[in-house]
Amino acid sequence: QAMDARRHVWEGAIPISFQLDPSEIATAPAPLPLLLMAARNGYLPLLANRIRQYFQNAVLSSPSSSTPSSDQILWFDFKGLPLKWHIPTGVLFDLLCLEPQRPWDLTVHFRGYPSEMMAPYEGDEAVKWSFMNTLKEASYIIRGNTKNVMDLTQNDQNNLWSSIVKGLRPVFDVETISGIWKNTIASQLSLLVLGESKASQVARNGKVPLRLYVRAVNGGLDDPFSLAPVKSWNEVMILTRPVEILRQEEGLAFTLGDALVKVLPQYFGSSSEDPEHSSSDSRVDEYGPGVQFDGTVKIQGIQPNLDLPFDWVARNLAGQEHFTHVCLWVPGK
Amino acid sequence: ALAVKVQFVSTGGAPVLIQSEFKIDATEKFAKVLKFLRRQVQQDNVFPFINQAFIPSQDEPVGDLYKNFGVHGKLIVNYAPTLAWG
Numbered sequence: 001q002a003m004d005a006r007r008h009v010w011e012g013a014i015p016i017s018f019q020l021d022p023s024e025i026a027t028a029p030a031p032l033p034l035l036l037m038a039a040r041n042g043y044l045p046l047l048a049n050r051i052r053q054y055f056q057n058a059v060l061s062s063p064s065s066s067t068p069s070s071d072q073i074l075w076f077d078f079k080g081l082p083l084k085w086h087i088p089t090g091v092l093f094d095l096l097c098l099e100p101q102r103p104w105d106l107t108v109h110f111r112g113y114p115s116e117m118m119a120p121y122e123g124d125e126a127v128k129w130s131f132m133n134t135l136k137e138a139s140y141i142i143r144g145n146t147k148n149v150m151d152l153t154q155n156d157q158n159n160l161w162s163s164i165v166k167g168l169r170p171v172f173d174v175e176t177i178s179g180i181w182k183n184t185i186a187s188q189l190s191l192l193v194l195g196e197s198k199a200s201q202v203a204r205n206g207k208v209p210l211r212l213y214v215r216a217v218n219g220g221l222d223d224p225f226s227l228a229p230v231k232s233w234n235e236v237m238i239l240t241r242p243v244e245i246l247r248q249e250e251g252l253a254f255t256l257g258d259a260l261v262k263v264l265p266q267y268f269g270s271s272s273e274d275p276e277h278s279s280s281d282s283r284v285d286e287y288g289p290g291v292q293f294d295g296t297v298k299i300q301g302i303q304p305n306l307d308l309p310f311d312w313v314a315r316n317l318a319g320q321e322h323f324t325h326v327c328l329w330v331p332g333k
Numbered sequence: 334a335l336a337v338k339v340q341f342v343s344t345g346g347a348p349v350l351i352q353s354e355f356k357i358d359a360t361e362k363f364a365k366v367l368k369f370l371r372r373q374v375q376q377d378n379v380f381p382f383i384n385q386a387f388i389p390s391q392d393e394p395v396g397d398l399y400k401n402f403g404v405h406g407k408l409i410v411n412y413a414p415t416l417a418w419g
Contacts, residue, residue: 086390119364119391136387141401146386240397 012301013037014093015103018047018076020055024110031058035103039164040090040300041319044083045127046165048074051108059110072110073120079229082114085121086130091325094298095213095236098227098329117233128161131321138209138322141242164320207242208314209323210263214239217295218332227329239263245311256313257291257306260326267330268293295330335359337399338407341370344385345413348374354407359396363389370412379412 019033034054036047051074059072076083078096083106093104113120121127136146152160214237217227230236241263245254261268268291291306300317318324336356343349350373357366371377383389383402399408 084392086392130390133388134390137383137389140384140386238392238394240393240401242401 012040012090014040014089017103017105018051018054018108019105020058021107021109024060025058026060027058031055033105038089040088040093042089042164043085043087043127043131044076044089044092045074045085045121046124052110055108055110073113073122075109075113076106077109078104078106081230081232082117084118084233085127086118086134088319088325090300090319091213091327094301095215095327096230098296098298100301124165131161131164132157134321134323137240141207141209142322160320207244208259208310209318210241210243210259211323211325212239212241212263212328213237213325214264214267214328214330216332217329243310253309254311255291255306256297256304256308256310257293259310259313260293260297260306260328261291264328264330267295267328295328298327299324335396337395337403339366339395340407340409341373342409342411343374343413344411345415347379347412347414348376350374357395359394359399361395362391363393363395363398364391366395366410367391370410374412376414378414380414380416382411382413384409385411 014037015035016038017033017035020031022030025031031054034051036050038044038047075085078092081096083092093100097104121130132149136149139146139149215230215235216237243259243262246258246262257268293306297303297306299313304313304317314324335358337359339355339357341350341353341355343353355369357369367381370379370381381388383398384404389398395408402408
């Protein structure tokens with residue numbers, strides 16, 4: 001079952017239809033959209049070269065350069081919202097398309113990069129850099145230092161990055177404790193979540209890296225189709241909230257719901273008086289006993305049962321940079 | 334609103350600031366911190382690291398960074414003229 005989850009995550013690709021911004025089209029007839037499969041755990045700029053090649057003959061040349069589009073930094077929008085390139089593609093899709101759109105219709109721009117809104121990326125190298133730093137941040141959260149990442153050989157780094165670029169399941173898997181990932185952050189995360197007694201090897205911090213994307217929605221969530229598209233990133237709260245897995249009473253797992261109650265107590269009620277402790281109350285809600293939630297949670301394209309053990313979620317649904325990205329729609333005030 | 338004490342620590346020959354500690358609103362993103370730092374040291378070529386470990390995403394709120402990585406009541410931002418811990 002765990003293998004299926006990992007496969008779902010890694011082979012979960014999103015079909016995207018890229019349309020050139022009509023105001024930048026130089027040719028008639030207009031070029032057809034480009035259809036590509038984008039890896040969930042990848043980043044949109046990694047598709048830029050293919051997209052540029054496809055559209056470059058159709059793009060309006062900028063007056064100052066002889067090669068029309070070689071210098072332009074590509075950027076994408078969904079219904080007018082520029083897409084933040086450092087957020088994994090799957091997360092963007094889940095967050096902006098609660099009701100999945102297949103293919104996902106995106107507009108590609110060669111000009112007018114919105115640099116006030118997000119720092120530009122200078123090629124694949126910048127994306128790799130962003131990924132490596134997020135990996136280091138995760139390592140720091142898990143074990144209190146970035147030693148494991150810094151100790152990766154150039155070859156390991158290259159292999160890791162190339163699996164992201166190709167959207168392939170990496171050779172090194174969280175499940176594989178032996179081999180190259182031994183003593184690296186993947187195995188540390190495993191030790192942490194499996195609750196091994198080798199406590200001394202596990203981080204001083206000993207927390208699970210979690211990133212939350214929260215949208216407050218006025219009116220109900222009964223009809224996802226009627227959900228207004230995000231017009232600005234101000235509508236989304238992006239939070240980094242490392243979660244310590246608390247030891248529960250015998251037989252009770254620390255669940256995903258428990259983790260969410262911890263990090264966002266204002267949205268998640270617990271059946272017990274004290275929101276800090278999960279309840280073994282027999283009250284059954286849509287999301288299972290103990291945790292009350294009126295909204296929607298999505299991780300890697302699925303709406304998980306909040307009763308799932310949090311360590312299972314962290315091990316199987318995290319991205320390759322070891323952050324678990326959770327999209328949340330909560331009732332607005 | 335909550336303000337976070339940010340301490341800039343120069344390393345690797347980066348310009349030293351006379352005033353190195355500042356209060357920044359917890360809701361500001363790290364991009365603002367970087368922009369502020371560059372203005373303070375009067376050069377674009379500075380690379381900021383949290384606790385000498387990693388460069389956070391431009392989007393991360395300072396409040397989160399402090400909550401997750403702050404030490405002794407401050408968020409320590411080391412800055413170097415090169416990618417010192419890259």
